[in-house]
Amino acid sequence: DVKVTQSSRYLVKRTGEKVFLECVQDMDHENMFWYRQDPGLGLRLIYFSYDVKMKEKGDIPEGYSVSREKKERFSLILESASTNQTSMYLCASSSPQRNSNQPQHFGDGTRLSIL
Amino acid sequence: QKEVEQDPGPLSVPEGAIVSLNCTYSNSAFQYFMWYRQYSRKGPELLMYTYSSGNKEDGRFTAQVDKSSKYISLFIRDSQPSDSATYLCAGNSGGYQKVTFGTGTKLQVIP
Numbered sequence: 001d002v003k004v005t006q007s008s009r010y011l012v013k014r015t016g017e018k019v020f021l022e023c024v025q026d027m028d029h030e031n032m033f034w035y036r037q038d039p040g041l042g043l044r045l046i047y048f049s050y051d052v053k054m055k056e057k058g059d060i061p062e063g064y065s066v067s068r069e070k071k072e073r074f075s076l077i078l079e080s081a082s083t084n085q086t087s088m089y090l091c092a093s094s095s096p097q098r099n100s101n102q103p104q105h106f107g108d109g110t111r112l113s114i115l
Numbered sequence: 116q117k118e119v120e121q122d123p124g125p126l127s128v129p130e131g132a133i134v135s136l137n138c139t140y141s142n143s144a145f146q147y148f149m150w151y152r153q154y155s156r157k158g159p160e161l162l163m164y165t166y167s168s169g170n171k172e173d174g175r176f177t178a179q180v181d182k183s184s185k186y187i188s189l190f191i192r193d194s195q196p197s198d199s200a201t202y203l204c205a206g207n208s209g210g211y212q213k214v215t216f217g218t219g220t221k222l223q224v225i226p
Contacts, residue, residue: 004158040123042218043159043203058213090158103149104214106158 003027004107006091012113019078021110023091031094032074033104034058034066036087043090049074050096081114088112118142121204121217130226134191138204138217141185145206145215148180150189153201153219162202163189194224 007022025032033048035058045058047066055066063085067075074093078085088111092104119140128134136150146167151159163178165171171178177190187204201219 040218043216045213048213103147103161103164105161106151108158109156111156 004091004093004105006089006107006110008110009108010111010113012115013078013081014115015081015083017078017081019081019112019114021076021078021089021091021112023074023076023107024072025074025091025093025105026072027093027095027105028071029093030071030096031104032068033092033094034064034074034076035090035092036060037090037109038087046076083114086112086114116141117218118215119204119206119217121220123218123220125221125223127223127225128194130194130196130224132194132224134189134194134198134222134224136189136191136202136204136220136222138187139185140187140206140215142206142208142215143182143185144208145182145185146209147207148178148187149205149214150176150178151203151205151216152198153203155200159203194222196224196226199223 003026005024034046035043049055049068065077088109090109091107094102094104121138148165150163152162153159168182175192179188201221203219205216207214
């Protein structure tokens with residue numbers, strides 16, 4: 001079974017802090033993704049990565065950055081946390097198929113509160 | 116208009132009922148369709164994964180895709196209280212294209 005592990009289930013930070021969310025997958029997947037999930041808005045893609053040291057912006061990258069130094073690890077960084085970044089953050093991974101598709105597998109999420 | 120639309124519910128059914136969950140989508144390039152189940156305070160868990168039109172069955176779950184009407188469904192037979200969760204549908208056009216998710220339908224199965 002695919003295992004995607006997010007380092008924290010719950011996190012409380014203060015406005016202006018730099019926040020790091022960590023995600024590790026154990027299936028040797030090339031693709032990794034960060035989403036945020038908000039009521040009524042569903043899952044929105046923040047950033048994704050198709051390879052080590054590679055990153056692509058998703059739909060809502062503003063205020064976030066990412067780091068992928070190792071294949072199994074994908075970090076999401078809130079450069080200067082703001083209250084509107086209070087949300088559930090979900091990491092996912094999938095294996096690449098250039099001409100087809102493999103589904104994404106998710107971690108259990110980090111519920112982040114910015115005070 | 117959202118690319119993938121779902122009724123948010125909640126949908127309440129008695130235990131043992133057949134449940135029908137539905138989504139519509141607007142992107143005619145979608146070829147791959149997924150259903151995820153998400154329990155409260157947990158991440159989405161992949162339930163069903165289908166390609167193009169047709170049916171796929173897995174135990175009590177059947178996923179159905181009608182590309183001509185851009186309609187996808189998930190049927191749950193003999194529903195159980197443990198099926199109470201939010202169900203997310205999703206689609207994409209394959210390759211490296213991003214996955215688009217619906218906002219989810221909350222299902223409650225009453226014992």
